[in-house]
Amino acid sequence: xxxxxxxxxxxxxxxxxxxxxxxxxxxxxxxxxxxxxxxxxxxxxxxxxxxxxxxxxxxxxxxxxxxxxxxxxxxxxxxxxxxxxxxxxxxxxxxxxxxxxxxxxxxxxxxxxx
Numbered sequence: 001x002x003x004x005x006x007x008x009x010x011x012x013x014x015x016x017x018x019x020x021x022x023x024x025x026x027x028x029x030x031x032x033x034x035x036x037x038x039x040x041x042x043x044x045x046x047x048x049x050x051x052x053x054x055x056x057x058x059x060x061x062x063x064x065x066x067x068x069x070x071x072x073x074x075x076x077x078x079x080x081x082x083x084x085x086x087x088x089x090x091x092x093x094x095x096x097x098x099x100x101x102x103x104x105x106x107x108x109x110x111x112x113x114x
Contacts, residue, residue, distance in 0.1 A: 006026075007019075007023065010022050010023065
Protein backbone atom coordinates (compact mmCIF):
# COMPACT_ATOMS: atom_id res chain seq x y z
CA UNK A 1 0.00 0.00 0.00
CA UNK A 2 1.34 3.42 -0.92
CA UNK A 3 1.30 6.51 1.27
CA UNK A 4 -1.40 8.08 -0.90
CA UNK A 5 -3.61 4.99 -0.55
CA UNK A 6 -3.20 5.08 3.22
CA UNK A 7 -4.04 8.80 3.26
CA UNK A 8 -7.21 8.22 1.21
CA UNK A 9 -8.25 5.35 3.47
CA UNK A 10 -7.71 7.41 6.63
CA UNK A 11 -9.54 10.44 5.19
CA UNK A 12 -12.47 8.31 4.08
CA UNK A 13 -12.99 6.77 7.52
CA UNK A 14 -12.25 9.69 9.84
CA UNK A 15 -13.11 13.36 10.05
CA UNK A 16 -10.59 15.79 8.61
CA UNK A 17 -9.33 16.78 12.09
CA UNK A 18 -8.95 13.13 13.11
CA UNK A 19 -7.22 12.27 9.82
CA UNK A 20 -4.73 15.12 10.30
CA UNK A 21 -3.94 13.92 13.84
CA UNK A 22 -3.54 10.32 12.65
CA UNK A 23 -1.24 11.40 9.82
CA UNK A 24 0.85 13.48 12.24
CA UNK A 25 1.12 10.50 14.59
CA UNK A 26 2.18 8.25 11.71
CA UNK A 27 4.77 10.79 10.52
CA UNK A 28 6.09 11.14 14.07
CA UNK A 29 6.32 7.35 14.47
CA UNK A 30 8.11 6.92 11.13
CA UNK A 31 10.50 9.77 11.90
CA UNK A 32 11.31 8.30 15.32
CA UNK A 33 11.92 4.82 13.85
CA UNK A 34 14.18 6.24 11.13
CA UNK A 35 16.15 8.18 13.76
CA UNK A 36 16.53 5.02 15.87
CA UNK A 37 17.74 3.00 12.89
CA UNK A 38 20.18 5.73 11.83
CA UNK A 39 21.53 5.95 15.39
CA UNK A 40 21.89 2.18 15.60
CA UNK A 41 23.68 1.97 12.25
CA UNK A 42 25.92 4.88 13.23
CA UNK A 43 26.94 3.00 16.39
CA UNK A 44 27.69 -0.12 14.36
CA UNK A 45 29.84 1.90 11.96
CA UNK A 46 31.71 3.53 14.86
CA UNK A 47 32.50 0.06 16.26
CA UNK A 48 33.72 -1.13 12.86
CA UNK A 49 35.80 2.03 12.50
CA UNK A 50 37.40 1.49 15.92
CA UNK A 51 38.19 -2.10 14.99
CA UNK A 52 39.78 -1.02 11.71
CA UNK A 53 41.83 1.68 13.46
CA UNK A 54 43.11 -0.86 15.98
CA UNK A 55 44.07 -3.28 13.21
CA UNK A 56 45.83 -0.46 11.36
CA UNK A 57 47.79 0.52 14.49
CA UNK A 58 48.83 -3.12 14.97
CA UNK A 59 49.91 -3.31 11.32
CA UNK A 60 51.94 -0.10 11.63
CA UNK A 61 53.62 -1.50 14.76
CA UNK A 62 54.45 -4.72 12.91
CA UNK A 63 55.95 -2.73 10.04
CA UNK A 64 58.14 -0.83 12.53
CA UNK A 65 59.27 -4.13 14.07
CA UNK A 66 60.14 -5.57 10.66
CA UNK A 67 62.10 -2.43 9.76
CA UNK A 68 64.04 -2.64 13.04
CA UNK A 69 64.75 -6.31 12.38
CA UNK A 70 66.00 -5.51 8.89
CA UNK A 71 68.28 -2.81 10.33
CA UNK A 72 69.73 -5.40 12.72
CA UNK A 73 70.20 -7.80 9.80
CA UNK A 74 72.06 -5.09 7.87
CA UNK A 75 74.33 -4.36 10.84
CA UNK A 76 75.12 -8.07 11.27
CA UNK A 77 75.88 -8.32 7.55
CA UNK A 78 78.28 -5.37 7.84
CA UNK A 79 80.04 -6.88 10.84
CA UNK A 80 80.18 -10.41 9.43
CA UNK A 81 80.45 -10.17 5.64
CA UNK A 82 80.64 -13.95 5.20
CA UNK A 83 77.58 -14.54 7.34
CA UNK A 84 74.28 -15.50 5.85
CA UNK A 85 71.64 -13.37 7.56
CA UNK A 86 68.07 -14.59 7.77
CA UNK A 87 65.81 -12.54 10.03
CA UNK A 88 68.50 -11.94 12.67
CA UNK A 89 69.63 -15.58 12.63
CA UNK A 90 73.23 -15.77 11.54
CA UNK A 91 74.97 -18.78 10.09
CA UNK A 92 78.48 -18.78 8.79
CA UNK A 93 80.31 -20.79 6.19
CA UNK A 94 83.24 -21.64 8.43
CA UNK A 95 85.65 -22.41 5.59
CA UNK A 96 84.92 -19.14 3.79
CA UNK A 97 85.06 -17.14 6.98
CA UNK A 98 88.34 -18.65 8.13
CA UNK A 99 90.03 -18.63 4.74
CA UNK A 100 88.65 -15.33 3.53
CA UNK A 101 87.33 -17.08 0.41
CA UNK A 102 83.98 -16.00 -0.89
CA UNK A 103 82.43 -18.58 -3.20
CA UNK A 104 79.54 -16.25 -4.02
CA UNK A 105 77.02 -18.32 -2.09
CA UNK A 106 78.00 -17.98 1.54
CA UNK A 107 77.94 -14.19 1.56
CA UNK A 108 74.60 -13.96 -0.21
CA UNK A 109 72.01 -12.14 1.85
CA UNK A 110 68.68 -13.83 2.32
CA UNK A 111 65.89 -11.29 2.86
CA UNK A 112 64.29 -11.21 6.28
CA UNK A 113 60.94 -12.94 6.07
CA UNK A 114 58.99 -13.17 9.27
